[in-house]
Amino acid sequence: MTPTAHDGMLFGIYPGSVTGDDTGGLAAGPPDDPSRITAALDLLQGRPGRPFLVRAYTRFDDTTALGSPHATSTPADAARYAVRGRRLDLVAQYQSASGDVEGYCAFLRELVEQYGDVTSTLQVTEEPNMTPMPTLDGAYPGVQEAIVRGVTAAKECARALGHTHLRVGFNTTPLFGPAASFVADLTRRAGDAFLSDLDYVGLDFFPDVFVPVAAPDLPDAVEGLLRHHRRTVLDPAGLGHLPLHITENGWPTGPGRPVRRQAEVVETVVGVVAAQAGPLGLSGYTHFALRDADSGNPGLFHRFGLMTDDYAPKPGFSAFAELVERFG
Numbered sequence: 001m002t003p004t005a006h007d008g009m010l011f012g013i014y015p016g017s018v019t020g021d022d023t024g025g026l027a028a029g030p031p032d033d034p035s036r037i038t039a040a041l042d043l044l045q046g047r048p049g050r051p052f053l054v055r056a057y058t059r060f061d062d063t064t065a066l067g068s069p070h071a072t073s074t075p076a077d078a079a080r081y082a083v084r085g086r087r088l089d090l091v092a093q094y095q096s097a098s099g100d101v102e103g104y105c106a107f108l109r110e111l112v113e114q115y116g117d118v119t120s121t122l123q124v125t126e127e128p129n130m131t132p133m134p135t136l137d138g139a140y141p142g143v144q145e146a147i148v149r150g151v152t153a154a155k156e157c158a159r160a161l162g163h164t165h166l167r168v169g170f171n172t173t174p175l176f177g178p179a180a181s182f183v184a185d186l187t188r189r190a191g192d193a194f195l196s197d198l199d200y201v202g203l204d205f206f207p208d209v210f211v212p213v214a215a216p217d218l219p220d221a222v223e224g225l226l227r228h229h230r231r232t233v234l235d236p237a238g239l240g241h242l243p244l245h246i247t248e249n250g251w252p253t254g255p256g257r258p259v260r261r262q263a264e265v266v267e268t269v270v271g272v273v274a275a276q277a278g279p280l281g282l283s284g285y286t287h288f289a290l291r292d293a294d295s296g297n298p299g300l301f302h303r304f305g306l307m308t309d310d311y312a313p314k315p316g317f318s319a320f321a322e323l324v325e326r327f328g
Helices: 034-045 101-118 143-160 177-189 192-197 215-237 259-275 315-327
Strands: 010-013 052-061 086-095 119-124 167-172 200-204 244-249 282-287
Touching: 010 034, 010 315, 034 052, 034 315, 052 101, 052 282, 086 101, 086 143, 101 119, 101 143, 119 143, 143 167, 143 177, 143 192, 167 244, 177 215, 200 215, 215 244, 215 259, 259 282, 259 315
Parallel strands: 010 052, 010 282, 052 086, 086 119, 119 167, 167 200, 200 244, 244 282
Antiparallel strands: none
16 A cells, blocks of 8 residues: 555644653643644644544553443544544554453454544554553553454454545554564564555654754664664564554653754654655654643653643744645
């Protein structure tokens, strides 16, 4: 399949505020304001009808009731934002402590039935290679089986319902050293159905956030990481032909992290992604996040937003809007 169904790069953003932290908890603050979210999405999208993704998260665990509608965890009621050409980038987290893969597959089928009309990409699990933290899916038993069986369950349901627009994939964080074999190990255990049903692979990456990178070195660092993921992770796994979508990328502000630098990092990262879209098969870029979880908290995970928690734009907001206009 082609990376996108339109000319230019496919952009998106996570418009909620809740953010996972490095302790397995959640960073949160003032509640989301749907009207302000809608207004901000309109500005970033630039014009009605331009394809634009709205990233949203929902989860399956051992308390999930099958056979009834499933709400999005964050942002709440995400389907309300899938209008005027915008569609959901829906993340279906797998967090079953009992390893209930069968229940997760049923959950995915119900998500396709419920959200298929307004969803462009359905991501099966979230960061399944990350094992230490309960907010991420690698901490739960059977996660690789959940990916393999879940992708096919979702894709079969999408075909049955005529949702030919719906792409199904999974994501990881950057993989280095022994961890670089995660995707190859996954495809080795998968059958032909998984390989034919998988539409894309996602990558969550945050250069200069957890490991500092000097500003002059950032373009080469971003390109090197993307090239590594394509050539060292995806190609050996037999997935080199699939589009790679940047599913999460951002840079938090706060003490020692000026808002102007956030704008510069967004411009640099998106510029590299756009330049390498053809050579490296990059299908799109989704920013994390629209607004801070809590602008009054100095913690790293509370200030990822391109806007403050009361929706005042930082310089990065207009920078991102200009990038969407230029490359979208």
